[in-house]
Amino acid sequence: MPSSSSSPTPAQASTSSASISKTSISKINVDRDKYDCRMYENKYPEVDDLVMVNVRQIAEMGAYVTLLEYNNIEGMVLLSELSRRRIRSIQKLIRVGRNEVVVVLRVDKEKGYIDLSKRRVSPEEVQKCEEKFLKSKAVHTIMRNISEKHSISTESLYEQLGWPLYKQFGHAYDAFKLAIEEPERVFGGPENPYGLDAKVLDDILVNINRRLLPQKAKIRADIEVMCYTFEGIEAIKEALRAGETLSTEQIPIKIKLVAPPLYVIFTNCFDKIQGLELLAASIAKISEKIVSFGGMLNVKMNPRVVSDVDDLELDAMMKRAEQENAEVSGDEDNSEEDDSERAS
Template identity: 30%
Template sequence: MVLRRKKIPDVGDLVVATVMKIFDYGAYVKLDEYKDLEAYLPWSEITTRHFKDIREVLRENQKIVAKVIRVDRKKSPPAIDISSKRVRPEEQRNKIIEWKRLQKAHNILELLAQKTGKSIEEIYNEVGWKLEDKYMEIMRGLEEIAMRGFEAALEAGIRKDLAEPLFEIVKKHVEIKKVSITGILSLKTASPDGINRIKEILSTIYQTAIEQLKNEGGKVSIYSVGAPRYRIELEGYEYKTL
């Protein structure tokens, strides 16, 4: 089970839930991102589709994405109502992606907890939340570590004795796909020292590209495809950095 900093969701939050008990006029679900919290999904908030039997659209253990529409914090545990019909298709897709990334990040933090002998709660406090503060998302922080090394963990304020084993785990379990762009450059000159000038131009292009990509784990290749044409290849993790 993933951990959240917030113990209770707010109205308007999207949540991932597992259907637990189905009744004639609604269902109770477990909120997968919030420890020991359940919510109620009323019949009228399940779907915009017409149905006669609630079991036509819901089943036990089904995963759903829903929007929180009511939270009564005065009760213990809090009374929470959710709606699945108010979730737009793009919201559902984005939430599922977020959920999968949360799960992957949690699994990596669990491996770190096992390796260091710490509890998962301690690892979240000493690693997870620091990555979230620095990189806006734990998984994004782990991806930064995969790209730039354990320095990315140190930059988030993680102690070296945790950053180093975390990096070793990330190297094995986080794969970042690289992207590339290619261009053809044509260089001509009538100067007597034309070859040297072309070499200087290509060297300047190479050094400039290397400087811009050095913090992004990028790669630059320049080679001749038959004078006066030269192929330039840039490789990195995101198109916007190339």
């Protein structure tokens, strides 16, 4: 007896598959539209604004770019606006895929045309724009992350929180940094003036602390300290202690022995420049002290910021030195036993 429900024909299956595929693509596009958003309240930049662009294509007339801070709307840098000098090679001036700082010359909001210039931007303006872009990008990453996690549009989150913070604090990044220490001052505490859901606000604070909290820099120098006079070891100890006296609460200085005469002097601190300067001053003080005892100091590695890989290499070096010392100690013990046996 034939079944009442017939299986779909190949044509029906193909149509159904295509329908599902179109639905999936449509959903992806809707999600992308929901979370894609400009960084600033104005939909378009103003004339004379400095903006960060990404070069997409180089043509005869100039370079086609996208404005990264304005949701990748398109703009163009005319050939005549690439450089003040005669152009011998466009590739040396501008490359596809590279980010560039440019200034806005004209904006046609109705047609969506934006003319830009690279040659009218000074080195100081480049630095200023790069700093602003990095701050805006950090804010945007947090806003986008929160939007996707809570399924709310990025633009609505900007309207509710981001852009008001730009107006109040000059830049939302500065507000977020302040929120690390004083969250109530930024977000209003129980009053919740921005009308944020409690879970959304909690996640914003978690994101801010994870992404914007300053990370301590690891700074290290390697030195050799030697003294062959009568004071010897005591002179070395006193010299090293003199170097450690420059230690502060913010920049604590520590010195470890790797294997005589090699020592590492290191610190962890938020201010990298001050850390480098203090370690250099500490080395100078150690040198001054050991020289006064008739010894000497050699700098094997000047103070520099080190990575986790450097730390692993240092640990391995210290373990090797410890093992070598243990082997030497063992040889000495065996030698003493042999001497006692021969004596008996």
